[in-house]
Amino acid sequence: MKENDQKLITEHTLHRTDVKELLKLMKAPYKRGDRIAVKLHWGERGNHSFLPPFYAKEIVAWLLSIGVNPVVFDTTVLYSGGRRQGADSIATAARHGYTKEYLGCPVIIGDGLDGKDTIEIDAGFKHFKSVQVAALLDRVDGFFIFSHFTGHMAAGFGGAIKNISMGFASRAQKQRMHADVSPELNREKCTACGVCMECCPSGAITLSEGEFPSFNLDMCIGCAQCIAMCPQEALKVLWGTDKMKFQERLVETAAAVWRIIGEKSVLVNALVSLSAECDCLPGPRERFLDDLGFIGGYDPLSLDVASLQMIGEKRISSLHPGVPWQRQIQYANEIGFRKNSGSNEKNDFI
Ligand code: SF4
Ligand code: SF4
Numbered sequence: 001m002k003e004n005d006q007k008l009i010t011e012h013t014l015h016r017t018d019v020k021e022l023l024k025l026m027k028a029p030y031k032r033g034d035r036i037a038v039k040l041h042w043g044e045r046g047n048h049s050f051l052p053p054f055y056a057k058e059i060v061a062w063l064l065s066i067g068v069n070p071v072v073f074d075t076t077v078l079y080s081g082g083r084r085q086g087a088d089s090i091a092t093a094a095r096h097g098y099t100k101e102y103l104g105c106p107v108i109i110g111d112g113l114d115g116k117d118t119i120e121i122d123a124g125f126k127h128f129k130s131v132q133v134a135a136l137l138d139r140v141d142g143f144f145i146f147s148h149f150t151g152h153m154a155a156g157f158g159g160a161i162k163n164i165s166m167g168f169a170s171r172a173q174k175q176r177m178h179a180d181v182s183p184e185l186n187r188e189k190c191t192a193c194g195v196c197m198e199c200c201p202s203g204a205i206t207l208s209e210g211e212f213p214s215f216n217l218d219m220c221i222g223c224a225q226c227i228a229m230c231p232q233e234a235l236k237v238l239w240g241t242d243k244m245k246f247q248e249r250l251v252e253t254a255a256a257v258w259r260i261i262g263e264k265s266v267l268v269n270a271l272v273s274l275s276a277e278c279d280c281l282p283g284p285r286e287r288f289l290d291d292l293g294f295i296g297g298y299d300p301l302s303l304d305v306a307s308l309q310m311i312g313e314k315r316i317s318s319l320h321p322g323v324p325w326q327r328q329i330q331y332a333n334e335i336g337f338r339k340n341s342g343s344n345e346k347n348d349f350i
Helices: 003-012 019-025 053-065 086-095 160-168 171-178 195-199 225-229 243-264 300-311 313-319 326-334
Strands: 013-016 035-039 069-074 107-109 118-122 130-134 142-148 150-152 156-158 265-271 287-289 293-297
Touching: 019 053, 019 265, 019 293, 035 053, 035 160, 053 069, 053 142, 086 107, 118 243, 130 171, 130 243, 142 160, 142 243, 156 160, 156 300, 156 313, 156 326, 160 171, 160 243, 160 300, 160 326, 171 225, 171 243, 195 225, 243 265, 243 326, 265 300, 287 313, 293 300, 300 313, 300 326
Parallel strands: 035 069, 035 142, 069 107, 142 265
Antiparallel strands: 013 293, 118 130, 150 156, 265 293
């Protein structure tokens, strides 16, 4: 860990074992009456290690107490399960206790129930010149980034950076991060509906009457829109990206989002229910460490570095040996992620 990292951790993070106590210390860069979106993960259907909703309830209560209007959200995902379609995801949220009645504010899907309510924002990095994210980014006044810190099979760990990246990304952007795509058709599932052809930005897909779509892979730009939008899940998702590139793409997406929301956001990492895999996977997960509590701040990179330090870098490496998670931190520093970070010192606070 660099000396500079250590200094920023000390300056920009607040440690508490209890989320309610932590919130009392936090300052909010919002104005009274602002609409504030709480980004969190309510767990895949069948997942056992997701954060129980009472933490989110505390956050919502805090936001209401300072005079803003909260809404809780997540985005649709690429793979099959209980969160691919918005309506299913809302049902999964409810099953896990994330309801308007319990939390005290609406629970919504940031990229729309059909996953199509997205916008393209500038990135200007080596992998992404732009990134596609939930349109909610444009529709609220500020954010509360609430991240369950976990291990992750491809990223090594997932914290605030991953929550801002995958968590805001459209389904197509999620795929762009995960793989160099060339779609592969499963004819048994395809109904020849033409949705893929309509959404393809490069004209790589053609569909003649009474036939299956055909894909010109020389024209394909690997945007993954067709895979994300196929209503029959007839297009195969390929996961063959090299792991360093995945880390970099993850960071670039987060950096592009943070550039827009950094001045009007606060963050909390939950270091509880610590398991080796993220909450996207169904089934029970063993805890690899006892609960450490909550850590809050105004800079996702500092918050993740502090979380890694609290858990122990060796322990993180042991969760998924060979996954170069360090690249996430190193690359975030290289591309100047911190320059995009919000600072509560620049804002008027409630
Ligand atoms: S969107 Fe899916 S189901 Fe429709 S034509 Fe394309 S591959 Fe087939
Ligand atoms: S990945 Fe993108 S460019 Fe390639 S066929 Fe699908 S929609 Fe078209």
